[in-house]
Every structure is written in C-alpha cells, then in structure tokens.
Amino acid sequence: MIKLQIDRLTKRYYVERDGRQVLALSDVSLSVDAGEFVAIVGPSGCGKTTLLNILAGLLTYDDGAVAIDGDAIRGPGLNRAVVFQHASLLPWRTVAGNVRYAMELQKRFDAAAMRERTDAFIRLVGLAGFEKHYPSELSGGMQQRVNLARALAADPAVLLMDEPFAALDAQTREQMQAELLKIWSHARKTVVFITHQINEAIYLADRVAVMSPRPGRVKGVFTVPFERPRTLALKREPRFLEIEDAIWRLVEDQPQPLDIAGTD
C-alpha cells in the first residue's frame, strides 16, 4: 500500500544575487509504502533537504504533486514529524518538556496520555533518568535521541529524518544507527531518511533512492536485500560492499565533479 507518493515534483529557487532561477528539484518521483524505510542519498546540493522540507510542509513547490494517503501536502500536518539535523531542542525545556513539545503543539493527546507517552518514548530512546536534564547538559548523541523521541511521541504516520546523525562522531553515529533500527522495529513507521552517507542508507533502509545535483532528480532506486534485524557487522559483508560500490558508481557518474565538502 502506498503511503507517500511523490510525483514529478519540481521546485525552483530564485537566486536574488544574480537574478537566476535554480532548478532545485526536477521531475522527482518516488513512492514509499506504508511501514517502509526509504533512504535518500546524494551529494550536497542535490536537493535532498529541499525535498524533505517540501514533505514536511515547510516549503512550497512549483510543479508535480506530493501526497500522503492520497491527500496532497499543503503545509505541516499531524501525519508527519521531522527529526532535524540540528537537534533543535528548546534549551529552556528539560528532556521531558522537549519530548512533550510536539504533542503539546498538536493537541492530539490529553494530559494523561501525553505524560504516559513522554515517559514511554524517553525510555524507548534510552534516556530514562535524564528527564529533568536540560539540553545543554546532554551530549550530541543524547540530544538527537531527544529529537527522535519528540518526533515519535507525536505518533506521525510518516517520519521524516533530515541527516539526523551527520553531526555526530563516527562511533556515536554507528551506535545511533543500530539504535534507530531497534526503535523502528517496535514503532514500524513509514520513514524517509535523508543522508549523504551511502553505507548508513543501505544499513538502515529497505530501499535507497540516489539523487543527483543540478538539477536535483532521482537517478535510481536500489532495493536492499538484507533481512532484519540487521547488525552493524553487516556493513563489512561482501554483498553489502557490492551494493555500496554500485551506489557509489551511480552517484559519481555525472558531468560535474562531486562536491564532497560542505553540507546543504
């Protein structure tokens, strides 16, 4: 069953400095099934963050269509939650206050349910005992756990993740990836996960969509054949490396050289 449908989506930016129009997304099409985990990879400037912002309802688009359960996306909605690249936690709220925040704004749960869900999702992301801590007292990895718990507690139909582990050190990132899979196996949400790390995408996702820059478009979609649950050891298996290599070749096969440095 298709949960999220992206159909020939096109987005133009108007660059004020030189009066040019930039085609950020050009005819992007992708459909995501209910309960599916899809990763979108691509180099900086391929429009993957633009795409996520459109899915979140934070950006408008020029052509094409995006719909969840057949309803066109026309702004932020209760059926989506975003896990941001920067944790974006309210610094004056404690961990519990931040996890409750999205539920408070969306007003879908009563006070008792919010309390219960706050506790449950803090436990799920492994932060029991840190309820009363402020974000400034947490490590980057712990802040991202709060970011994730906040989104999950809002009970979205689709979870949008915007390079949530990009700012973490390599070790913490791997740990968080494994943890995310464990959490996802309980929550079973439809997930769109943006990343520039190919092995992260393969390890996590059911399918990996590869995007290319200028203009941003979907170049190919890979189905990841590995069974779940997956362990981090999977990343060193020959078949994993083969897929990684194939995706790399697709990413690199483009007229302009890759811009590895910098983020978008």
Added chain:
Amino acid sequence: MTVVDDPDLLPPPRRSFYQRHEALILGGSAIIVALAAWEAMWQAGKISPLFFTGPSQVVERFIAEWNDGRLKQDMLYSGRNFVIGVGLAIAAGVVLGVLIGWYRRLAMLVEPFLTALYSTPRVALVPLVLIWFGIGMWSKVFIVFINAFFPVLMNTIGGVKAIDRDLLRAARAFCASDSQIFTTVIVPGSVPFILTGVRQAVALGLIGVVVGEMFGGSEGIGYMVNYGGQTFQTDTVFLGVVIIAFAGIVLTWLAERLERHFSRWRPER
C-alpha cells in the same frame, strides 16, 4: 615537603572559611575600615559639617527624620512612583519589544523614532514632562517610565531577533500556530534578555525617581536631597544619597538573582 606532580594525586583541597568567603570578607573589611577612618576624622572635628558630614551624624539624622514621620512618607512616595513607573515600563517594553522584534516592517517604521529618542538624554525631556503632567505624582512616574522603558524595549527586541531559526522551523513543522510560536518559543527565548533589560531598567528608573523629584514637587527622597542641599543640611543630603544607594544595591541584586534563575538552562560560560 614533597612535590606532587600529578594533580589527580593531590588530596581534595580543603577550603577554609576565609577561602570560601574571601570576596565578602575583603570587601566588608574595606567598608568597615573606611567608615571607621571617616568617623574618626569626624569625631576629631577635622570635617566641616557645612561641606561634609560623618557616619554617626547620618545615622542620627536618619533616626530623627524617621521619628518625625516625614522620611517614611518620602520613601513611600518615591517607592510608589518607582514601582508604578518601572512596572509600566516593563509591561510596555516587553509587549512592544516582542512586536517590533518579530514584525520586520513594524521595526522599519518605528526604528527612526526609537533611535532619536534613545539617543536623547532623558533629562532633557523633563521640562516637557512637567508641562504635560504638572508637578504632581504622574510627572514623576512618567520620568521613571521613560528612563526604564528603553532598556527593556531594546533588550526585548534583541532577544526576539536572537531566537534560533531552527527552533522556529521545528515548531512550524509540528503545526504550531502563530500564538503557540509566541508563547512556546519567542517569549521564553527572550526571557534572559528581558531580564537583563529589567536589571538596567531598575538602575535607570532609580535615577528617574531622583531627577523627577528634583525638578518640582515637595515630596520624595529626591526632593529631600535637593532641599537639603539648598538649605546646607549636608547630613540630610548624605542620608538621601545613602538611602538611594542602598535601594539601588538591593534592587540590582534582586534583579540579578531573577536573571540568573531564569537563565539556568543556558550552558555555563
């Protein structure tokens, strides 16, 4: 004596009573020594009561004025004008500051006026205020208000402008309405800035009280100081100054406490 190279091996330092309260002890002693020297000079008759006074004389004056009932009345008068003026300034400064900080076009409209008023010494407006409000209580309140208003306003604007864009984006993504964004992001995010403004407003409001009473009327601590000066009652002038200074210290301390309490979520700097 053995030298220990590794600081981890050192026993936890045991800080003595003196070490823990060094600043208080040194500062306190300095005041006591200065007061004692001053009093000794006064007692020795080295100080002319016309130009200066002594600590014991100020205390005597305080007791006399207090028993007279006049001092209490003056303090209440000044205190009330201060509280009303600063209170109105905080309310107006926060509301307008949030609006100006948030609505870019409103900021463009009012900024020329704000810059002009902000850079005018407020004392220059006092004669105008007297024309508008007369020499009664409301002219004093208004002078306190215009002194205290700007620091609150300017700090609130700064606070709203400094709000992290990522937080606004997150709130929007979670379907926050405009009023929810105001109450959950903009206002709490500006609180530390607002309280910095309040601390400055308290200090400037105190100046406003004294200045306002010097320009007219016949009540309040500022009037007392002014009258004392005109009639060469140097000890009365000193008493007024001491009262104002004491009020300033206490109020600033309270405002700082408040500021720190509401900034406790901020990382240690």
